[in-house]
Amino acid sequence: MPSYDVMPNMELYQPVRVEDALDIASRYADRGWLVGGGQDTYGWLKDRAKSADALIDLSAIESLRGVRETAEGLEIGALTTLTEIAENALIKQRYALLADAASVVASPQIRNIGTIGGNVSQDVRCWYYRRGLSCYRAGGNLCYADTPQGMNREHSLFETSRCVAASASDTAPALVALDATMVLRSVNGERTLPASEYFVGPAVNIESTTALRDGEILTAVRLPTEWANATFYFEKVADRNVWDFSLVNVAAAFKVSGGSISDSRVVVGAVQATPRRLTAIENAIRGKAKDEATAASVAGIASEGARELAHNGFKIPLMENLVKRAIST
């Protein structure tokens, strides 16, 4: 009988250069576990719900930390902590949406060590899955949450495919709204993906929430100047203001010129396994004033196509109202 107080013993690598980390990650492939701040890792290991042969601790790689200004915008190292992002002057000044999102993740202590890379790569929050049950996402052939007795209050309204778990990242919708680019490295080189393609749902890959392949490391997030200094709105609704994951969150960016919205990004989190970009809303409000009348005129569009489970129907009016507030505030 294992003690759930401690983690099982395993190899621990603590590379200080990203090249070394990539070598180790490549060698261990799916049996290596990348750790940034570890806040989504240690629970899995203590609970024996997942295992690995080696932990690859990236936290000593200084080149993956910090915020740099580039010709195209800002580059944020994947190991930059959420506190650093919430307090960074450049991010607060130009991309307050991301600073706002980072500032409401979990608790102060978790933000002090939790990283942006980890926050966008965290696994879904479904307690059946996290309990170690053999559900679809864990390789089994059953969903415990989408049953008449299943507890699915936190689960998805959209794009479910066998698994109904939702992503609860607060920074992920903000990155999609800012048209961020994710930088992924492996021993074979670097590739980049738009944030919208970094996040994958269960229909694409039921065992992973991201497009990261075995041996790949998310090294940075790039924010383009395109959405710098736009009009932003972020709001998170959770049971408690601290610790709890979003029941629904909204991250929106608006370019307002001459009193009307020329372009926008409206992204809702925690309603499916990936951030949900509402292009129908964006199209419907283009050219209109950013006010209550416009918000009222698009009522119902945000939640179109939602399929509610037994206990998560409240998320439909919640997301409708958050989108309404984002447009009217």
Place this chain on the structure above:
Amino acid sequence: MNLQLTRRRFIKGVIFSGAAATTGTGAYLAANAQSGNGGAERLISLSINGRTRRVDVPPTETLANTLRYRLNLTGTKIGCNRGECGACTVLIDGVPNYACSVLTHNVKTKDIVSIEGVKSADGTLHAVQQAFIAENAPQCGFCTPGQVLSAVALLNNNPRPTKAEAAKAMSGNLCRCGAYEHYLNGVLRASGQIA
């Protein structure tokens, strides 16, 4: 019995990383899964409450376990052991963190302050501790060490916080007796805003 295996795997790890062990760069393989107690690489130095402590730590041990069960610093409480309560809060380079959710091998180069290191050398309680007593903040007392460290870190960065700032800084520490107001008043008292 695993000493050789340990050494071989350790060297393999270092060579694999492409860096010579003598340079001090490259991957550091903290320890081996199969080693019993005492591969040399598990013996590390920690700076805790201003003292250097040599301790033998398995690779996946959390700082909370090392403090409590190897160094007998049992003032750090383990409540949930999942980063959801704050009882194990310690300062790592002055920043509050959950000791239950940090690997000890991650803090080898850091300065750690646990509740035992908050009072001054002559035993005088820290202003935060005195203020918490004055406000009757601790009831059962289990969350108190964590509350003290969160408050100390706050006042080091922001000597005169507003009540809202204090509430935000203390929000990662649960108190199941519900003495939040008393702790917040304690923070304000320690900062000289309540006499």
